[in-house]
Amino acid sequence: MAWDFETDPDYQALLDWADAFVRDEVEPLDLVLGDPYDKADPRHKGIVKPLQQRVKDRGLWACHLGPELGGKGFGQVKLALLNEILGRSRWAPSVFGCQAPDSGNAEILAQFGTPEQKEHYLRPLLDGDISSSYSMTEPHGGADPTLFTTRAVRDGDEWVINGEKWFSSNARHASFIIVMAVTDTEVSAYEGMSMFIVPAGTPGLTIVRNVGVAGEREGSHGYLRYEDVRVPAGHLLGTEGGAFVIAQTRLGGGRIHHAMRTIAQVRKAFDMMCERAVSRETRWGPLAKLQMTREKIADSWIEMEQFRLLVLRTAWLIDKHQDYRKVRKDIAAVKAAMPKVLHDVVQRAMHLHGALGVSNEMPFAKMLLGAEALAIADGPTEVHKITVARQVLRDYEPVKGLWPTAHLPTRREAARERHAEVLEHYAEALEHALGNE
Numbered sequence: 001m002a003w004d005f006e007t008d009p010d011y012q013a014l015l016d017w018a019d020a021f022v023r024d025e026v027e028p029l030d031l032v033l034g035d036p037y038d039k040a041d042p043r044h045k046g047i048v049k050p051l052q053q054r055v056k057d058r059g060l061w062a063c064h065l066g067p068e069l070g071g072k073g074f075g076q077v078k079l080a081l082l083n084e085i086l087g088r089s090r091w092a093p094s095v096f097g098c099q100a101p102d103s104g105n106a107e108i109l110a111q112f113g114t115p116e117q118k119e120h121y122l123r124p125l126l127d128g129d130i131s132s133s134y135s136m137t138e139p140h141g142g143a144d145p146t147l148f149t150t151r152a153v154r155d156g157d158e159w160v161i162n163g164e165k166w167f168s169s170n171a172r173h174a175s176f177i178i179v180m181a182v183t184d185t186e187v188s189a190y191e192g193m194s195m196f197i198v199p200a201g202t203p204g205l206t207i208v209r210n211v212g213v214a215g216e217r218e219g220s221h222g223y224l225r226y227e228d229v230r231v232p233a234g235h236l237l238g239t240e241g242g243a244f245v246i247a248q249t250r251l252g253g254g255r256i257h258h259a260m261r262t263i264a265q266v267r268k269a270f271d272m273m274c275e276r277a278v279s280r281e282t283r284w285g286p287l288a289k290l291q292m293t294r295e296k297i298a299d300s301w302i303e304m305e306q307f308r309l310l311v312l313r314t315a316w317l318i319d320k321h322q323d324y325r326k327v328r329k330d331i332a333a334v335k336a337a338m339p340k341v342l343h344d345v346v347q348r349a350m351h352l353h354g355a356l357g358v359s360n361e362m363p364f365a366k367m368l369l370g371a372e373a374l375a376i377a378d379g380p381t382e383v384h385k386i387t388v389a390r391q392v393l394r395d396y397e398p399v400k401g402l403w404p405t406a407h408l409p410t411r412r413e414a415a416r417e418r419h420a421e422v423l424e425h426y427a428e429a430l431e432h433a434l435g436n437e
């Protein structure tokens with residue numbers, strides 16, 4: 001029997017340390033520091049670097065990576081347990097060296113990069129000295145890569161890139177951008193796109209604007225234009241035509257890591273809801289005494305625990321198969337479930353806080369928007385539900401005859417036939433006994 005929901009004591013001790021460290025040292029940074037991706041901010045060196053060193057000393061730095069790259073190679077289950085702590089704070093992933101999109105970019109550089117690319121881009125990224133960006137979505141065809149038009153054409157020893165990309169997060173602070181472009185229009189999009197590393201400041205690359213979400217005046221999502229952007233041939237990441245496979249590798253990991261951090265956000269909202277329920281007095285006593293408050297708390301707890309188990313089981317499956325393709329259905333399910341559970345729990349928590357809840361003195365509005373962003377980033381919920389259904393239906397065959405397999409009269413008849421001899425024998429015996437009465 002290998003089913004086990006316990007965490008081994010050594011790792012639990014590390015988690016306990018991380019929990020206290022994030023609560024005491026890292027969460028306060030969210031309230032006083034700016035963008036975690038702005039490595040040029042002098043406060044970064046003064047405040048963040050020493051905290052990162054403490055994480056390194058504990059052996060918890062960049063845990064999403066294998067030991068050959070300076071990580072611990074913990075695997076996804078251990079990572080999930082850590083991420084459900086880190087997800088509480090905007091700054092925590094950066095302090096622990098596993099912030100998106102750098103974590104995903106590091107993963108694909110590690111897996112597909114040349115030794116030169118690793119030395120130039122991966123090493124400083126892993127050391128937390130630079131930021132990066134991932135440039136895939138296009139303004140006209142976001143969720144569907146088969147509609148992408150950004151082109152890269154080989155010209156001697158260089159590639160020339162032209163096109164526009166949308167929502168390339170953190171491009172403004174990135175030292176390099178990984179961009180996906182069409183390199184062969186004669187084959188399908190799955191074989192005709194390639195990835196390139198474009199260093200910041202390459203001529204022809206411009207940020208049209210930094211798009212913000214909701215009330216942000218200037219945001220962090222780059223609307224990028226590539227106009228005759230030239231990169232050396234050695235900046236191709238992986239093989240020519242191999243972008244789709246690389247993107248799937250990247251997104252598989254990225255989605256499950258977002259889900260792990262989402263557990264933390266859900267729990268944060270849940271804790272605030274419970275605190276409010278036992279604190280706020282009404283004429284009938286605390287909110288917690290009212291049945292509809294109790295229903296909100298029960299529903300939230302159940303949904304949170306269900307989601308957590310789905311995430312942990314998916315993490316366990318990734319560890320077991322070591323191949324994201326074999327866990328596509330599970331990752332898609334997690335991705336589809338994630339925005340809903342966060343939205344629903346945050347909405348209830350916000351509601352129980354009344355006017356304070358919708359005010360800018362509590363974090364709920366931002367969290368609610370975060371839930372909606374999770375429903376879109378890395379592909380909209382609909383696309384992931386379609387993946388789940390398609391994969392599930394692969395295991396089903398059409399019924400052979402007219403009636404469904406579960407049709408009761410048909411099943412009853414089959415059961416009668418199967419046990420005819422014994423049933424007849426007892427029917428006769430019963431008749432006999434009744435006749436003797």
Ligand SMILES: Cc1cc2nc3c(=O)[nH]c(=O)nc-3n(C[C@H](O)[C@H](O)[C@H](O)COP(=O)(O)OP(=O)(O)OC[C@H]3O[C@@H](n4cnc5c(N)ncnc54)[C@H](O)[C@@H]3O)c2cc1C
Binds near residue numbers: 139221376379381
């Ligand atoms: C916070 C955030 C960060 C992001 N960061 C990055 C990044 O760093 N790099 C990057 O490249 N991209 C990034 N994106 C972009 C993201 O990947 C896209 O927004 C996403 O793929 C959806 O594309 P779209 O916005 O163009 O929406 P559309 O493709 O226009 O979809 C709009 C809506 O149409 C519906 N829809 C679309 N397609 C289907 C379908 N096949 N089936 C059913 N319904 C469908 C859905 O309701 C969907 O919400 C980010 C997005 C967000 C919100």
